[in-house]
Amino acid sequence: MSALHAERNRLVEENLNLVHTCAHRFVGRGAEYDDLFQSGCVGLLKAAERFEPERGFAFSTYAVPVIIGEIRMLFRAGGAVKIGRALRERAREVIRVRDELTDALGHTPSVATLAEKLQIDCAQVAELLGVYAPTVPLYTTDAEGEERVLEIAVDAPDTQITDSLALHQELDGLPDCDRTLVILRYYKGFTQARTAELLGMTQVQVSRREKALLLHLREKLCA
Numbered sequence: 001m002s003a004l005h006a007e008r009n010r011l012v013e014e015n016l017n018l019v020h021t022c023a024h025r026f027v028g029r030g031a032e033y034d035d036l037f038q039s040g041c042v043g044l045l046k047a048a049e050r051f052e053p054e055r056g057f058a059f060s061t062y063a064v065p066v067i068i069g070e071i072r073m074l075f076r077a078g079g080a081v082k083i084g085r086a087l088r089e090r091a092r093e094v095i096r097v098r099d100e101l102t103d104a105l106g107h108t109p110s111v112a113t114l115a116e117k118l119q120i121d122c123a124q125v126a127e128l129l130g131v132y133a134p135t136v137p138l139y140t141t142d143a144e145g146e147e148r149v150l151e152i153a154v155d156a157p158d159t160q161i162t163d164s165l166a167l168h169q170e171l172d173g174l175p176d177c178d179r180t181l182v183i184l185r186y187y188k189g190f191t192q193a194r195t196a197e198l199l200g201m202t203q204v205q206v207s208r209r210e211k212a213l214l215l216h217l218r219e220k221l222c223a
Contacts, residue, residue, distance in 0.1 A: 009122035011048040011059055013111045016126060018060060019044050022067045029075070036071055041126050043070030058189030087128075094118065094128040170220050178213055185210060 019040035026036050047063035097117055101109040111129075115122045171179050181199060184190045185206075190198070196206040 005121065008045075008048045009115075011051065011063075012044055012126045013122045015044060015048075015059065015063060016041075016111065018063055019067055022064060022071060025068070026071055026075075031074060035074060039071045039074045040067045041129070043067035045127060046070070056188050058187060060189075061187060091128040094125060098129070167217070170217055174213070178209070181206065181209060182213060182217075 019037055022043075023033060023036035023040045027033060043066045044063060047059070047066040050066075051059055051062055053059070094114065098109060098114055101113065101117065109117075111122050111125050114125045114129075118125065171182060174182070177199060181195060184195045184198060185192070192203050192206045192210070195201075196203045199206065201209075
């Protein structure tokens, strides 16, 4: 396995929680959670393949908009993601092995465990786990038997841009040390220990200041 494939698999395996977090934002809007998760997995795979760490951003910062974009495409397409028969067959095999391992281990196996058992990449496992889901029509039938398209509440395209501008405006208003702390932790993905070293602080000081800054930013952005 090449270094690039290994890094892609690592990013996918370690960041599946991002897909769940993004998918939960769209629950109750007319699509099944499995379909949301499946679309999100597609976005995660794309993000892992295109991520350029040399740009200085944390992977999560890059991946979340890509994941959300894929989920929104589900609604714009007017229905669930279309899956071929061959892919569904492979997905059923992954589900079967996952269920067998769950019974044997007493807990749900990790993506890495499934990949090792099936002898495929972690990225392929993540994709297949999101495939085996029932399709859902985005319409309903009224009392007279007429089909009516469901109204899907999807965020306006400029919502993310507006939020980003608001966040950057608040960051610009912070003292230099606080702004650098946020950039190091959430844009460059540095650990608290590394951030403390660069800022000449202790890890405890960084932790406390980080919590205070997050509370401050949350209050400003939600006001």
